[in-house]
Amino acid sequence: xxxxxxxxxxxxxxxxxxxxxxxxxxxxxxxxxxxxxxxxxxxxxxxxxxxxxxxxxxxxxxxxxxxxxxxxxxxxxxxxxxxxxxxxxxxxxxxxxxxxxxxxxxxxxxxxxxxxxxxxxxxxxxxxxxxxxxxxxxxxxx
Amino acid sequence: xxxxxxxxxxxxxxxxxxxxxxxxxxxxxxxxxxxxxxxxxxxxxxxxxxxxxxxxxxxxxxxxxxxxxxxxxxxxxxxxxxxxxxxxxxxxxxxxxxxxxxxxxxxxxxxxxxxxxxxxxxxxxxxxxxxxxxxxxxxxxxxxxxxxxxxxxxxxxxxxxxxxxxxxxxxxxxxxxxxxxxxxxxxxxxxxxxxxxxxxxxxxxxxxxxxxxxxxxxxxxxxxxxxxxxxxxxxxxxxxxxxxxxxxxxxxxxxxxxxxxxxxxxxxxxxxxxxxxxxxxxxxxxxxxxxxxxxxxxxxxxxxxxxxxxxxxxxxxxxxxxxxxxxxxxxxxxxxxxxxxxxxxxxxxxxxxxxxxxxxxxxxxxxxxxxxxxxxxxxxxxxxxxxxxxxxxxxxxxxxxxxxxxxxxxxxxxxxxxxxxxxxxxxxxxxxxxxxxxxxxxxxxxx
Numbered sequence: 001x002x003x004x005x006x007x008x009x010x011x012x013x014x015x016x017x018x019x020x021x022x023x024x025x026x027x028x029x030x031x032x033x034x035x036x037x038x039x040x041x042x043x044x045x046x047x048x049x050x051x052x053x054x055x056x057x058x059x060x061x062x063x064x065x066x067x068x069x070x071x072x073x074x075x076x077x078x079x080x081x082x083x084x085x086x087x088x089x090x091x092x093x094x095x096x097x098x099x100x101x102x103x104x105x106x107x108x109x110x111x112x113x114x115x116x117x118x119x120x121x122x123x124x125x126x127x128x129x130x131x132x133x134x135x136x137x138x139x140x141x142x
Numbered sequence: 143x144x145x146x147x148x149x150x151x152x153x154x155x156x157x158x159x160x161x162x163x164x165x166x167x168x169x170x171x172x173x174x175x176x177x178x179x180x181x182x183x184x185x186x187x188x189x190x191x192x193x194x195x196x197x198x199x200x201x202x203x204x205x206x207x208x209x210x211x212x213x214x215x216x217x218x219x220x221x222x223x224x225x226x227x228x229x230x231x232x233x234x235x236x237x238x239x240x241x242x243x244x245x246x247x248x249x250x251x252x253x254x255x256x257x258x259x260x261x262x263x264x265x266x267x268x269x270x271x272x273x274x275x276x277x278x279x280x281x282x283x284x285x286x287x288x289x290x291x292x293x294x295x296x297x298x299x300x301x302x303x304x305x306x307x308x309x310x311x312x313x314x315x316x317x318x319x320x321x322x323x324x325x326x327x328x329x330x331x332x333x334x335x336x337x338x339x340x341x342x343x344x345x346x347x348x349x350x351x352x353x354x355x356x357x358x359x360x361x362x363x364x365x366x367x368x369x370x371x372x373x374x375x376x377x378x379x380x381x382x383x384x385x386x387x388x389x390x391x392x393x394x395x396x397x398x399x400x401x402x403x404x405x406x407x408x409x410x411x412x413x414x415x416x417x418x419x420x421x422x423x424x425x426x427x428x429x430x431x432x433x434x435x436x437x438x439x440x441x442x443x444x445x446x447x448x449x450x451x452x453x454x455x456x457x458x459x460x461x462x463x464x465x466x467x468x469x470x471x472x473x474x475x476x477x478x479x480x481x482x483x484x485x486x487x488x489x490x491x492x493x494x495x496x497x498x499x500x501x502x503x504x505x506x507x508x509x510x511x512x513x514x515x516x517x518x519x520x521x522x523x524x525x526x527x528x529x530x531x532x533x534x535x536x537x538x539x540x541x542x543x544x545x546x547x548x549x550x551x552x553x554x555x556x557x558x559x560x561x562x563x564x565x566x567x568x569x570x571x572x573x574x575x576x577x578x579x580x581x582x583x584x585x586x587x588x589x
Contacts (some may be wrong), residue, residue: 003348003350003580006354006579006580007238007350007354009509010354010357010358011241013358013361013504013505013506013509014241014245014357014358014360014361015361016361016504016505017361017362017363017504017505017506018245018248018361020363020500020501020504021248021249021252021361021363021366021367022248022252024363024367024501025252025255025256026255029259031255034255034258034259037258037259038258038259038261042261042262044262056280057281057282057284057287058284058287059292068294069294069296070294070295071295072295072470072471072473072474072548072549072550073474073548073549073550073551075550075551075554082294082296085294085296086268086269086294086296086297089269089273089293089294089297090262090268090269090272090273090276093273093276093277093280093281093288094276094277094278094280094281094284094285094287094288095287096287096290096292096293097293098292098293099294101292
């Protein structure tokens with residue numbers, strides 16, 4: 001292939017690609033809002049307090065008021081419950097967070113509706129020992 | 143101290159391996175850090191499983207790597223080089239050099255912007271790669287908990303450890319887990335993909351070709367996005383590119399030692415992500431099957447490739463058999479899905495959509511298709527480009543089969559993953575395309 005043709009073709013394609021990149025990073029996600037985006041609270045900050053009361057390693061049961069996708073190929077709703085579980089695992093690593101296990105002591109609860117926390121605990125024969133993050137994260141005990 | 147030793151281990155072991163394989167000039171300098179990172183991380187995993195998480199183990203491991211690299215360089219320097227002196231590359235056109243510099247600056251700026259906005263990286267980064275790195279760095283003797291089958295399958299306990307191993311060692315050296323460490327690792331792998339592409343094309347083809355390849359890679363919109371998202375797909379792409387470039391050099395220049403180094407790079411791709419093993423197998427298959435030379439020569443090349451891959455493939459096999467648990471895609475795969483025609487239709491439609499998915503690819507995939515259909519049939523066949531190109535086509539075909547048999551909702555899964563699969567192959571696709579479009583440089587500078 002002619003070198004000049006190759007160079008010009010690359011130049012046109014590269015200009016298009018660079019423009020698309022710049023549009024996404026500077027306009028679609030406005031660059032003027034970068035500073036405020038950087039100051040946003042990270043999701044794992046919500047686990048900072050409860051982490052101090054949990055063992056560093058080992059297992060902890062996990063209960064939630066949202067459906068979680070537990071089997072490949074079967075997705076549950078909008079995956080908010082799955083996201084919440086994954087964030088919990090990420091924040092508390094290397095703790096093994098066992099979804100649906102109410103047999104550990106303590107048990108961790110993460111809910112989107114703090115009003116359902118007591119009901120969730122009672123259904124598993126547990127009581128709420130401590131609440132964090134306005135009741136969205138809690139330690140449960142028997 | 144441990145940081146300096148780690149840097150020495152990475153630099154010297156990579157340089158030693160590259161030099162032992164006969165690489166010279168810019169390709170050696172470009173490949174050395176990539177090889178060094180791969181060795182540094184894979185030996186971390188091997189020593190972790192063999193001897194535990196004691197810091198002394200890591201110290202001795204890094205010391206041994208640095209000593210190996212240094213000894214290799216000293217021995218080779220004493221023996222003296224039997225290769226002809228490196229030819230000083232012609233200077234590329236000034237306009238192209240400026241264009242690449244501007245593209246690189248823009249890309250770096252966008253990487254930084256995205257990293258500030260999303261300090262944990264993308265979904266896969268925090269849910270799989272950085273999660274595993276954290277678990278390994280924090281767990282101490284309980285490191286096996288990182289692979290507990292009691293964790294839900296979303297954390298992908300079976301994924302190999304090259305990227306988490308690199309980040310975890312960074313955390314351990316720092317004594318904390320600053321978010322700039324995984325971002326820096328991601329930046330380095332992306333940068334190495336670009337430099338390997340430039341140096342290998344510059345060495346195998348006339349001036350400017352490497353610069354064109356680098357500009358193309360950097361202006362592929364999703365490349366910087368995936369890199370800044372700290373996905374493992376960019377590191378896999380870098381290792382596959384190194385494999386492809388070494389295979390091309392070995393075939394075009396007849397430098398047989400490079401087949402073993404290519405095999406080693408392929409095994410590092412497999413140790414980075416499961417797809418890497420599939421792509422590496424495709425490269426090995428076409429190395430033997432495509433008639434770029436007599437069968438005897440191809441068989442020897444394949445044996446050398448396999449020999450280079452053995453150490454890390456053994457580690458991968460051990461990890462898969464003893465540590466990791468079931469793979470979510472294959473454990474519940476249904477071969478019967480291959481007979482469901484409507485799934486083929488859904489897959490074809492989804493793939494065609496990606497072809498014109500401007501957000502991720504701008505016009506690059508359309509241009510690649512035009513080249514494949516309209517230009518390549520008119521240029522002379524070039525064996526190295528054919529071996530690499532057919533391997534990549536085979537990898538895409540094999541990936542399509544995986545899509546059809548995996549258990550997730552097909553359309554959702556293709557949308558969620560195909561761009562990442564393609565970005566793994568994209569640097570190698572650019573290499574193969576430019577190798578096919580441009581004639582070999584009679585004064586080739588590889589090895």
